Amino acid sequence: MSTDLPDLSELPSSSPDAAYWEAAAERFDDEPDHGLRDPAVRAAWDARLRSWLPSGRARILDLGCGTGSLALLAAEQGHRVTGVDRSPAMIARARAKLAGRDAGFLVGDAAEPPVGEERFDVVLVRHVLWALPDPAAVLRHWAGLLAPGGRLVLVEGRWGEADPVGIPADELAVLVGPLVERTQLERLSGESVLWGKEVQDERYALIAYVP
Numbered sequence: 001m002s003t004d005l006p007d008l009s010e011l012p013s014s015s016p017d018a019a020y021w022e023a024a025a026e027r028f029d030d031e032p033d034h035g036l037r038d039p040a041v042r043a044a045w046d047a048r049l050r051s052w053l054p055s056g057r058a059r060i061l062d063l064g065c066g067t068g069s070l071a072l073l074a075a076e077q078g079h080r081v082t083g084v085d086r087s088p089a090m091i092a093r094a095r096a097k098l099a100g101r102d103a104g105f106l107v108g109d110a111a112e113p114p115v116g117e118e119r120f121d122v123v124l125v126r127h128v129l130w131a132l133p134d135p136a137a138v139l140r141h142w143a144g145l146l147a148p149g150g151r152l153v154l155v156e157g158r159w160g161e162a163d164p165v166g167i168p169a170d171e172l173a174v175l176v177g178p179l180v181e182r183t184q185l186e187r188l189s190g191e192s193v194l195w196g197k198e199v200q201d202e203r204y205a206l207i208a209y210v211p
Contacts, residue, residue, distance in 0.1 A: 025089035028067050032196025036069045044193040046073050048186075052153045052207055053079060058121035061145060063110040064128030068094030068103075074124070075101040082106065082120070084113040111138045119147040126155035130166045136175050143179040146210050152176065155188075157203035169204045180208040 029035025036042040049070060053060065058079050062071045065083030067090055074081050081103040085091050091105045098105075108114040110125070111132050123142045132138050142152060154176070158166035169185055176183065184207040192198045 021085075021087040022089050025067065025087055025093060028090065029069070029093075033194060034066060034069060036073075038196060040193055041196050042073075044191065045070065046077075048188075048194070048205070049073050050077060052151075052205065053077065053122055053124075054151075059119075059147070060122045060124055061113065061115065061120040063113055063123060063125045063142070065094055065105065066090050068097045068105070070124065070126060071103055071105075072098055072101070075103050079122075082115065082118075084108045084110055084115070086110065112141065113145070115145065118145075119150075120145055121147055121150045122153055123150070124153045127157070129154060129156055129172070135167065135172075139176055139179060143176075143208075143210060148211065150210050152180070152206075152208040152210075154206045154208065155204075156206070157188075157201060159201045164201075166202070168202060169206065172206055176206065176208045179210070181211045183208045 029037065032038055032041050033045070036045055053074060060074045060079045060081045062074070062081055062083040065071050065085050068083055071081045071083045071094060075098055083094050083103065083105040085094070086107065086109055088107050091107050094105045106114055110128050123145055129135050129138065146152070154172065156167050156172060158164055158168050173183060173185065186205045188194055188203040188205060189199055189201065
């Protein structure tokens with residue numbers, strides 16, 4: 001299997017399997033918004049993340065964390081991060097990237113992360129929910145992992161034209177609405193610096209606050 005990682009718009013409508021992501025780990029960070037190697041892209045994600053996360057030190061659960069690029073930004077901002085990904089190769093790279101930081105990483109399913117009874121101030125998820133078979137049930141489980149006053153930070157989108165994949169913002173708002181006190185939607189399609197290129201598809205962040 002090739003380790004080239006295509007754009008999300010090029011993926012099949014069904015979720016890529018574990019073998020796909022394991023093979024993709026080697027070159028995952030080559031995508032500008034994955035590796036955050038470009039200083040401008042990194043700074044843009046750092047600023048967005050800072051606006052979405054609590055101002056004080058918080059416990060962050062980064063689900064589908066990949067190689068840990070967002071986890072590293074959160075740790076640099078002073079937060080305690082737990083990352084979960086089903087790919088051991090991704091987790092190995094995340095552990096190396098955050099060596100010496102206040103962070104831990106677990107191999108596991110983002111839909112049911114292996115965190116026991118631990119509760120978090122933020123559940124952070126980027127481009128993962130669309131690939132899970134029962135988003136409504138997953139969102140209920142994630143909301144249950146939050147401490148009182150916590151929040152879900154969901155970065156999602158809708159990619160492709162002929163056979164699009166993803167979750168439209170309006171649909172996600174309906175799914176998460178009954179679980180939270182209020183939501184905040186930020187449209188990200190026009191922020192080309194976040195993606196390292198111009199994009200035409202729907203990309204957004206939904207921040208959802210529990211009581």
